[in-house]
Amino acid sequence: MTHDELLQRIDHMAEVVFPAIKERTELITKTQKEKFDKTHTIVKINTGSYMMIRLPTRSSKLAPAYQGLYIVIRKTQGGCYVLQDETRALMPRDYPPSDPKLISVDETALADELVEVQAIINHRANIGRREYLVQWKGQGPEEDEWLMPDKFTNLKTIQDYWTRREKQELSTMDKIVPTTPKRGRPPKKVSNNEAANSAPKRRGRPPKQPK
Template sequence: MTEVVFPAIDAKARSTQQKMIERFNRTILHNEFPDGAKVMAVDPIQGDKLTPRYEGPFTVVRRNTGGAYILKDGTDELLGRKYAPSQLKLVLDDLDDDDIYEVEYITAHRTAEAGGG
């Protein structure tokens, strides 16, 4: 009985554990930010719905061995705490002038259908 039951229980436990690991790894965001990148950080003490959710922009100084990021502000001073990758959002601050157009007037316009709003 011990040659049949215990190996089956062990195999089932390993299978369940592997499924739990795979499910957990699917939920994790693997964000990596290069040094010098501009990021916004989540505000840990957001007051109410009308206050901004993110603060910044900050510049990434480096990533420590634990995976947290060390940031500096606009005056090149290091922030007092470290941020996990899930607390940061990349900021794209370089806009191309080629994608901006100036329009004199609109010749044809789609009209809203009656009752469609």
């Protein structure tokens, strides 16, 4: 290959081959992105939004999947979120977009109507749409209210409720004990001869003896 042919080959690569490779790469990347966006919804979370955090592990299917009520302080360059809890303390680590769950909270209601829960006394509906009957601290039974799990600022209250129910069910099962016959020796079987010999004698005067 001569010097001129080499220069022509270089010009051909720069003007035809490399642009074609770039165009093909951009087309494939765009197609993959569109396919990914159809099955994955990326929610943009703004600063000041309220969210809950997905728990990495669950002790059982009835255990809550999310915890807390946190406020987004800022977003890092890596795309993670810096969060603050209800006591205004920063969380010890940042959370990726897959962990938080965005929720809608009225800030004025959170500040003015935050009431302490005395206990959860009942539940209804199925998993995913379950509600809990809450007894408020310092208020009467007429103020009891049904709430969804995302209304709790601390999901430990829900965990305590299920722990208490499990203990009650175990206690109830322990009280149900099947009755068993009394232990003792079986009645002794008596044969016919023994029954005849052991039959009580008739009472009466003894027979007269001959003189």
